[in-house]
Amino acid sequence: MKHNFGAGPCILPQEVFKQASQGVLNFNDTGLSILEISHRAPEFIAVMDEAISLVKELLNVPTGYSVLFLQGGASLQFAMVAMNLLEEGQTAAYLETGMWAKKALAEAKIFGNVNVVASSKDANFNYIPKNYSIPKDSAYFHCTSNNTIFGTQLHNFPASPVPVACDMSSDIFSRSINVADFGLIYAGAQKNIGPAGATLVIVKDEILGKVTRQIPSMLNYKTQIEGESMYNTPPVFSVFVSLLNLRWLKSKGGIAVIEQENEAKAKALYTEIDRNPLFKGTTTVEDRSNMSVCFVMENPDHEKAFLKLAEDKGCVGIKGHRSVGGFRASLYNALPITSVHVLIEAMQEFQEKN
């Protein structure tokens, strides 16, 4: 049995994989594959409608917000956010907490000015900056809720005088959030929502339509809202499997239940990292992520042998990102706590042998 700690694309529930493969062969007893029916067919429109209403239900999305399934990944949102919200000559505030935040602000610079209100790059992004202020005349404030590569997470979002745009790619649906605190939320699907290919956007309608530049139709949130995420052919398979995964999440009891499970998984692993003298965490304790657990070994020469031992026990995807080194265990929603226990056993066994 494999224990998939990969950072993304990542583990989804086994039952979702089974239902997805059934849908490829014979979707809802139509005698047709989900891959061959028209996206304008009532059967697919029902898939899109249910996926959007489950997003609204699970996250308690208030009225006045639109939910979209788009394409291009979170990386296209780096540009789309600025293209739609940042008037030329205006300034947007960015919190620089890692590689993804850097990429987001680099794209925004194409469209206007960027003010980096705080950064943790002085310490290889191993903490979340606090006590910065967001100027009132900013077009918006952008942050990354979970820093997938560096293993830090915003456990509290700053009070902002301007709309908050947040990249939630690696922790959406893992914990409760108050959508009303945000102007725009986006996430690539492939880490907690579904397969790669769809991008979830939740946007407050009233923040749109304020820039004067011409925006290409596909990149304009307004076109996508009017087209109900079907201005062009949507990523039908990715939306379908996202729906199956959101149904799974709802049947488990929703965000409140998964959040507790996620906290328990992270707590178990950090407890072992702190207890075991051979390992150490890479981030400040208060900013540790419950989704992306980064750790290294006191003696880096041990890392190859530990990786081998963990792999022999079925743990895959734990090699750290090259910018941090060591290990990264991604504890996404579908990863059972039993898998975390297997990794912990590997750490304990390695300690006994060394």
Ligand SMILES: *Cc1c(COP(=O)(O)O)cnc(C)c1O
């Ligand atoms: C994975 C990830 C991205 C990149 O997502 P794509 O959909 O591949 O563009 C962006 N931001 C964060 C926080 C991520 O974890």
